[in-house]
Amino acid sequence: MSARSLLAASLLTTGFAVVLSGAPAQAAALATGARSLEAVNYPGRYVRHLDSLGRIDPITASSTAQAKLDASFTVVNGLAAPSCYSFQAKNGQFLRHRDYRLRLDTNTGDATFRSDATFCAVDGSVSGSVALVSYNYPDRRIRHRDHELWLDTYQDTAAFKADSSFRLVSPWAPKTARNPVLPGLFADPQIVNFNGRYYLYPTTDGYAGWGGTYYKAFSSTDLVNWTDHGVILDHGPDVSWADNSAWAPAVATRNGRYYLYFSGGPASGNTAKQLGVAVADSPTGPFKDALGRPLVTSGQFSGGQAIDPAVFTDTDGQSYLYWGQGVCRAVRLNADMTSFDTTQVRTITPAGYNEAPFVIKRNGVYYLMWSENDTRSEDYRVAYATGTSPLGPWTNRGVILQKRLDLGIKGTGHHSVVQAPGTDTWYIAYHRFAVPAGDGTNRETAVDRLEFNTDGTIRPVTPTL
Template sequence: MMKNAFAILALCLAGAGVAADVPTPRWDLPGAGNPLLPGYFADPSIVRDRGRWYIFATIDPWGDDRLGLWQSDNGRDWTFSTPDWPTKQAATSPTSGDAKVWAPSVVQARDGRWWMYVSVGNEIWVGTAPSAGGPWRDANGGKPLVNKAFAPKYHMIDAEAFIDDDGQAYLYWGSGWNWTNGHCFVAKLKPDMIGFDGPVRDVTPANYFEGPFMVKANGRYYLTYSDGNTTKDTYKVRYAAGATPFGPFEEGVTSPILQTDAARQIVSPGHHAVFRSGGDPYILYHRQGLPFDPAGTEVKRQIAVDALRFAADGTIAKVEPTHTGGAVTGFAAARTRGLRWQASGTAGDPLHGPERAADDNYATLWKPLVGRPVTLVADLGKSRPVRGTRLRPEYATKPYRFRVEASRDGRRWTPLAADAVRTGSPIVVAHPTTTRWLRLVFADAADVGVFEWTID
């Protein structure tokens, strides 16, 4: 089966114009740390507040009427929610386009409050909260900070706030249309974090398309950004350096620093955030979920994290993208695992069999072929006490109707948790019992997918 799985992936990459004669892929090994999150998300922003990590992200495919928010105390086990703000309904103006909620940037200002700059309807909106976890509220009287008509030739999206060492805040934003002609704008923010203190400047560096992120290191200002097409294999991260937050910016000799790597099965990494933990820098970014669809009919991006290094010569070193997940200082070495179990049940294709729900890898998932009923069976090896289920479904925002059953002999099944519609990630279901076999029974085969089933 593994040989067939690799062949399918190689064909996908070859169809995208990437060489098929690559080394044996390592993306689907058990226990992989990247992707960091179970599901399809993009354009991440990461902050730490009161000992907890928060990742804000676009919900794929192509956004949602809400924003995705993941929280973790250890950097490895994440819980999904959607903040009250922004929503497509609450952040819409007479000039808004039809684009969904995209690309959040979250920072803490010198007054201690938290601020979010987010793209909704091809416009930039600003919200605020007393803590990173919320409650989030609109901060500009129900109006966009930058409306769609500000520069009609360009996309008013991908706002990213940067706070300098002296506490002064700046806002960078801008993209192009039809995957070309991206432009980067910047303005100094007033102390209220809403108004612009001075003119908006065009600071577009070479090979810029979208996703600006300003980083300061060793006294230099590094404008990092993406170019290419996120739906293809051309998306990548570049950088340009300057002496001030306004530049001028000159692209670095080591740029691009992160791009498609067929040998490692990394496709179209980009739209990133740079953060520090324990003083060490890291890059959090999205890349295409695997197997990659070269036709671009689906946009299923996943969030990954790897080490970043600012070199002594003023350049940024090439990023080595991994499937193990960069060993982030302060993050747990691995995710919390429940009981070990052997999987069986409704079959999937060679890449999506039942065993994928028990391999502790968020790049892989069980996705059964159409058939009813749809079941996933866990054999615990012997009769033992269990407390419940933590299910990480393919889509954290979609409803899944299922029940949980138990068996001591693998033939006769007793209901433990009633048939019900559930959402979230993880979906937590308590069902204390002593048993050897557990079974999930889904009411409908349509769009069932499970990244991981953790049994406690």
């Protein structure tokens, strides 16, 4: 195998790079979130975009607000690999290479763009600095040349190492808003509290056709600062019957074990989706496919698509599984949490329902919530009904979460709800088009308060930046 092939294999499988001289360069872990990148050998010059082209320029406290924005990025989950990183500008676009020139472009979600916009971090030329290795050209690194940013072939020289090393420092334009709570593109979030700690389980977004393959877990004690626990289930190596469309996970617990319900399908297209269940001893996994086959197969029940699972556990300990796009279904889960009586499956589709069912209970009242319209529409929204049992009957109550155009917030839906332990304080997690420049496959996760009126109805949620 050639040196280039060895290097590529090392990067793609482990996140480590091996420089062409044969000397190993250690992989570097980057903290996600808002950052600016300062050139090691030109202190005071920072990576920025100008007319969409990447370069390094002086930025100071007296620089214009726009210049500070142009020199600020969010370090996010790698669009092509979770062990690497992508860099999202304040305008929502991503730093990528095209013809070896670094520039900003809008994420199209195809494999080429995602690879062009993904960089693996290795130790830089001085302590605390990093070099950024191209995911799809692992013998090339981001390097400044005449103050322009290029993707150049690695040279084992002091000059090249300095030109390709950067310090990640506090951003010139820091994040000031609460949302999104997770840096990067994540959708369909399930929020839950286990043992006093909050967990988020989202769909990894940013893929054309929603073609993601893995799930990550995040946790927090305050709903503001979130810890990334990495990949907890990957359809490729972990699921024999699905290799694509890793959508809308939901996690429930019973008897000290954790159960991850998920959607999956073949890479050949957005058809034949099925539901699976995986199990772990920890809320952060790793999860193992519990059955080695789907829990709900495509076409097993007439009508609708088998996606968007959710689990509600009543105060008597009985758990219920809900799912479906186009048709909403519900059934009591057996005590093993991995099976149910197929003859007991009920159809409970409310008027206006499209997908993403979710159930909670408060003061003896059951609330069935769902998403209306299409996730690609800015009018994607959440509505709800109330009932006297986990299976209904249900009384429609109307829409509680929808777009807020005065803030550029669109496509608010596919939500979940969590109660702060020991209180009557509730929160709603949901996705929206990424602000700005988002769409139905470039979505981000937000968390806001969910409040009730004195009669038990839900107040309309005010989506916030």
